[in-house]
Amino acid sequence: MTLWGAGARLVDAAGGRTLAGDELDAEVARVAVALGELPVGVLFARMSVDLASVLRYLGAVEAHRAVALIDPALDADVLAGLITRFRPAAVLAAPDAPAPEGYTASGDNWLRDSADGVKPHPDLAVLLPTSGSTGNPKLVRLSRTGLLANAEAIAEVLHVDSAEIAPTCLPLHYSYGLSVLNSHLVRGATVVIEASGVLGRGFWDAVTEYGITSLSGVPYHYEMLRRLKFDPAKYPTLRTLTQAGGKLRDELVVEFNDKMRAVGGRMYVMYGQTEASPRMTTVPAERLADKIGSAGPALPGGAFSVRRDDGVETTHPKIVGEVVYRGLNVMMGYADDEAGLAAGDECGGLLATGDLGYLDEEGYLFITGRLKRIGKVFGNRVSLDDLEHAVRQAAVGIEVVAAVAAGDKVVLFAELPEGDGAKAICKDASRALADRLHLHTSGFDVRPIDTVPLLASGKIDYRSLEGRV
CATH class of the missing domain: 3.30.300.30 (ANL, C-terminal domain)
Structure with missing residues (x-):
């Protein structure tokens, strides 16, 4: 499974370096060889928004090493608990602190002293925590097939091609940020690695310098962009906005869609969950104005139904219930500890989302709330x-x-x-x-x-x- 297509480029805004073609292949291969020599077990990779983190991720996938992508700001006690439960072969880009018991510091990494460990399932590619910086998170198990299927489906509906230039304006340990990386690299597009995010000055300098064509954000980003009086006319190359990570207020969808349409651009509203690798829908840009409030139809290869209170699933319009999704991109399941890493697919392509919603006559999904909220x-x-x-x-x-x-x-x-x-x-x-x-x-x-x-x-x-x- 190779996540980058012909022509893909990584541009490191901080270091001024560009990797493409044979040089990109060689760098990923170099990292893959080093990771392949580590003891059996999952790898923990603390994912900063930098070139080294991207190469570690691509190298792990290329080496067929299951890798958990970890927030570098994760609370030390939570990280320690994850290490105890999952016994990773290594913690890559480890914190600047003494290595925990059973591990030895080696350069920037912590390496497990014991060669014994649970071998992850061969289909397992990426693991992502279910919660933020606190608590006792489980890990979501994502397969190689699911990641690639979702990257291809997203690229198809967003019309991503080799001319696109996307920035890393979201954290790479966050499923939405990871999907932006995957869906562009798989189509041979360019990814500009820039760490300041859409609310940072450096980001907007990078938009101009590198001719960035798209911006991805969660509702909070759009709330802040509104306060900052964002004007796409100032950035002639920036012609695509995407939004996921929660429901954006309808009035802001209208406002930003109107802004983009006025300059010949487009806006896409999406819906997803980490458990779906991670996206499940996209509202086509040309339908957004007349589907305000909708999360869109299922991505290619996916399908929705609604589970009523009596447990019966239906696709009948306007029936409100728990949203159920089916697709190749559904997770393999959760892992609570090291033993769970060896498990196969426990979901069979079916995900009960925990969201409440309904479908309209055209199969467009409308989310109305959360079962647990x-x-x-x-x-x-x-x-x-x-x-x-x-x-x-x-x-x-x-x-x-x-x-x-x-x-x-x-x-x-x-x-x-x-x-x-x-x-x-x-x-x-x-x-x-x-x-x-x-x-x-x-x-x-x-x-x-x-x-x-x-x-x-x-x-x-x-x-x-x-x-x-």
Whole structure:
């Protein structure tokens, strides 16, 4: 399985180096040989946004070494727990700290002292943690077939070809960021490795210098770009926007789609999960304006159904239930520890997403919430996602908000400057929710916060907020 096609290029913006053709092949082969000599077991690769990390990833895949892509900012205790449970053959680009028991530091890596270990299943290519920087994450097991099938399907619907130049504007340990890398390399396109992200000055300099053609972001990025008054007319080569990682407000979809159409560009809204390697849908750019609110139809090779409360699956339009996806890109399963690495495919291409939604008459998916994103207010079940949406729609001055369950009430953290004005806005938001749901205002504890905490992926760090209630 080779993830890069003829003509693929890696451009290192920080180092000024470009790898392509025979030189790219040779560099990946060099890394693959070194990784192939390590003891049996999974590899842990701490994935910074740099050329070395990309080469480690490509080298591991080329060497048929299962590799877990790890956030370099992962809490030390969480990393230690993962090492204990999965006993990796090596931790690549290890932290600047003493090696844990059973490991020896060697250059930038920690190498396991013991040669004994569990041999991962031969189909296993990549493992990604299920949660952010805290907790006790499981690892999602992604197959070579699934990764390649998803990369090809994404490239097809986004019309990626060798002329495209995509930046690494998302973390590479995040499934969305990884899929941008895969779907461009597989079509022989160029990937510019630039670490500052879409909110950094260096990114926009790189857009101009390298003629970057696309930008990928999660909802938070688009909220911030709106505040920064993003104007695509300033960047003549940038003509494609893609959005995933959660539902973007309909009004922002309209706004950014209109901006791109005005300069002859295009916008794609997508939906996915890490467990699907990771994307499942894309709204065609030419249909976005008349499908506002939709996540789109299934990618080529995939299919959706909806599971009703009685367990029956249906594709009948407008039936709301748990969204079920089928496709080659569905994970092999989860791994809780080292023994789970040897397991084969336990999902059979079927993924119960945990999302609630429905299909329309054309098979376009609409997500309405999460099964587990539920809170209770005085015994009444409420969708936390719906509450966030209601606060933004209330026109009280809150644009960024995160809701978490807190016993018999809900706490909503609103990104606002400190002061009496913030307190008044929060009271207005509480009253708006109370009026909407016909419940007492005390059930909606709206609190100002300087900045809503985010994971490295740009998604809201709900676990961190839960620790504040």
